[in-house]
Amino acid sequence: MGRQPCCDKVGLKRGPWTIEEDHKLVTFIVNNGIQCWRMVPKLAGLLRCGKSCRLRWINYLRPDLKRGALTEMEENQIIELHARLGNRWSKIASHFPGRTDNEIKNRWNTRIKKRLNLIGIDPVTHKSIEHKEKSETNNMESNNSQNEQENIVISRSESDHQTARAEAKEERINEVIYETSNLTNNYEMLCGVGLNMVNCYSPTFSLEDSVNPSTSIQDDVAIPQWYFDSVDSVMPWNSFNQLDDKEFFFSEKRQ
DNA sequence: AATCTAAGCAACCGCACGAGT
DNA sequence: CACTCGTGCGGTTGCTTAGAT
Numbered sequence: 001m002g003r004q005p006c007c008d009k010v011g012l013k014r015g016p017w018t019i020e021e022d023h024k025l026v027t028f029i030v031n032n033g034i035q036c037w038r039m040v041p042k043l044a045g046l047l048r049c050g051k052s053c054r055l056r057w058i059n060y061l062r063p064d065l066k067r068g069a070l071t072e073m074e075e076n077q078i079i080e081l082h083a084r085l086g087n088r089w090s091k092i093a094s095h096f097p098g099r100t101d102n103e104i105k106n107r108w109n110t111r112i113k114k115r116l117n118l119i120g121i122d123p124v125t126h127k128s129i130e131h132k133e134k135s136e137t138n139n140m141e142s143n144n145s146q147n148e149q150e151n152i153v154i155s156r157s158e159s160d161h162q163t164a165r166a167e168a169k170e171e172r173i174n175e176v177i178y179e180t181s182n183l184t185n186n187y188e189m190l191c192g193v194g195l196n197m198v199n200c201y202s203p204t205f206s207l208e209d210s211v212n213p214s215t216s217i218q219d220d221v222a223i224p225q226w227y228f229d230s231v232d233s234v235m236p237w238n239s240f241n242q243l244d245d246k247e248f249f250f251s252e253k254r255q
Numbered sequence: 256a257a258t259c260t261a262a263g264c265a266a267c268c269g270c271a272c273g274a275g276t
Numbered sequence: 277c278a279c280t281c282g283t284g285c286g287g288t289t290g291c292t293t294a295g296a297t
Contacts, residue, residue, distance in 0.1 A: 016265070016291080038282070054283075055266065090285060101285075106264055109287095 013047040017056055021046055025053055026061050059100045066098025070107055078104060078112060083126040 013021075028044035034057075037050035046053065070078070074096060081092045089101035089108075096104065108123075116123040 014267075036282075050282085051268090052266075058284095059265075087286065102265075105286075110263055 011047065012049055014052075017060075021048070022056070022061060025056060029057060029061075059102050064098055065100070066096075070099070070103075074099075075107070075112055075115075078108065079116070079126075082108065082112075082123075 024044050024046055025040070028040065032043070034040065037054045040046075040050055040053045041048045044053070048056075077095065078092060081095055085091050087105075089105045093099055093101040093104050113123040116126075117129075120129050121127070122129050
């Protein structure tokens, strides 16, 4: 029995979000919080599916998002974490407060991978490409004599598995230690940065938007920045619910 | 100026997982 | 235990922009 689709796609809007849609979503979430993503578009008056709203909020509208390009230091940390965690982007992103998994994944696919290739490192294995080729050659050679060595391989495989298990265990311990120390660091960062955070906003535009030159994406001046007038950017959802909805605390910052 | 190409990124899709029934 | 539902995640697509020719 197949699953039902996450939403009835008939009549739903797709593609880039307009400023108006962003406004509706942000206003709704800020005033009501998120109980159920599926209900959000209906209650907010949006012709989008819940998934799309969730994605837009997480990747773009969340008040605690950090905007701007990733620094070289952050890139290096991504490489280090990728070597340890692989393509677990959300896990990697959790080490970078204010960064999204999508952002890091995009960065990896568009820049970091190439950067590693350029310096001769395989982005998948994080080993030097030369070394990888060598080991592949060795594998081919060993395949040729596979039948002869079958008995040896069988007897060795168990000890290899034991070694691999021990390594995996050690790696997991290191990971936990690393994550624990990072949690502390992240907490300190959040405490230090969160209070004065201004969320830059860089919306995408629909065709209708592009008609109006004042909202052209090429016009830096027109790129609005949403910011809280009187509310800390980092606050719990239940605090949002207590706010007076007459006081519209998102405003468009003109530069 | 026009066209082509590559890079960057927002958004979509399908699957997996955990909670609830 | 089997199933549904909501959500999160990773892979992929397709649009926009910038740079090259």
